[in-house]
Amino acid sequence: MKLAIVAVGHRQPDWISAGCSEYLKRLPPEMAARMIEIKPEPRGSKSREQLLAAERSRIDAALPASVRLIVLDEKGDDLTTLKLAGRLEQWQADGRDAALLIGGADGLDPALKARAAEKIRLSSLTLPHGLARLLLCEQLYRAVSVLKNHPYHREG
Template sequence: MRLAILAVGHKLPGWVADGCAEYLKRMPRELPLSVVEIKPEPRGSKTREQLLAAEKGRLDQALQGFARIVVLDERGADLTTLKLAQRLENWMQEGGDTAFIIGGADGIDEELKRRASDMIRLSSLTLPHAMARLVLCEQLYRAVSVVKNHPYHREG
């Protein structure tokens, strides 16, 4: 099974790329994680719907081959790390590659949200997209650590 974060956006600070790279290399060989940048649609005079539709087209191309889509959304399930680990373990048992989608500045197309297998949120706080990407990388690594009984995650 492979995991991928499909994130709309580009030109992120170096510390985000460095942080994500650190967690990507820590992932176990049997559960590789990648980050795929999806080019945001130039704003110009386009409506929000036009922007989201263009980004949806790019996301759809990147989603080919993924059996499971998990959308990050402010209205998604509020999971603890242990709950995320349980979901990850279930997905591993079910098989099939999993893609996590972080939308652009205008969000994610509604049709794509309806197609998602799951919707989760990282925080009740509004996070910058760069921070969301890094937090998701870390939390997926932490969830794998929980599943594998690795000492990285410690319950207080």
Template sequence: MKLLIVAVGQRMPDWAQSAYDDYAKRFPPELRVDIKTVKTETRGSKTLETLLSAERDRIQAVLPRGCRVVVLDERGTALTTQALAEQLRGWQLEAIDVALVIGGPDGLEPAFRAAAHQRIRLSDLTLPHALARVLLIEQLYRAWSINAGHPYHRE
């Protein structure tokens, strides 16, 4: 099984890339985590609908065929770390690749968001894009560590 983080945005700051890389290398070979960054649509005189549609097309172009699509959405379901661990265990049992999609500055196209298999939120707070990427991969690692009985997570 593979986890794919699809993030709309530009280059991450060095601190965020370093933190992301640190967590990404901790995952075992049987649970790979990759990231695909898709370009943010330039605003110009385009409408919000046009911007989101262009970004949706870029996202769909990098999604693996048949994958489970999980979007990060401020209106999504809040999960505890334990609940995310259970979710990850379920995904692994299904043995289907999972794409976790982080939208750009304007979010995700409403139809794409609604069509996703699942909508989750990382926080009730508004997070900077780079921090959301780091928080997501850290929580995925923490979820894996709980399932593996690794001492990284303590209660």
């Protein structure tokens, strides 16, 4: 299974990009992941709905065919690292590639949320966009380390 982290937003600071790259390169080949950055729609005089629809079009164009969509959403399932590891295992057994979507400043278009196979949240806290990316990358690596019985994650 290949993973794609699809994130709407501007170029991130070097320390965010470096951190994400570091965690993603540690993933095993059978769960290789990449970051896909989506340019946010310029605000101008557009409504929120117009902004989200334009970003949805860009996201749709960037998504691989028949991919499992997982939306990061504040109302999504609150997972522990062990539960995320279990989800990764389920997604891998499904046989499809997976895309984890991180919305921009205004979130994600409701149509994308409706198409998602799952909604998960990273935290009950409000996180800066770049930090959410980095946290997701680290947690994916941590969840894979659980599945591989690697000592990176220590429970208890």
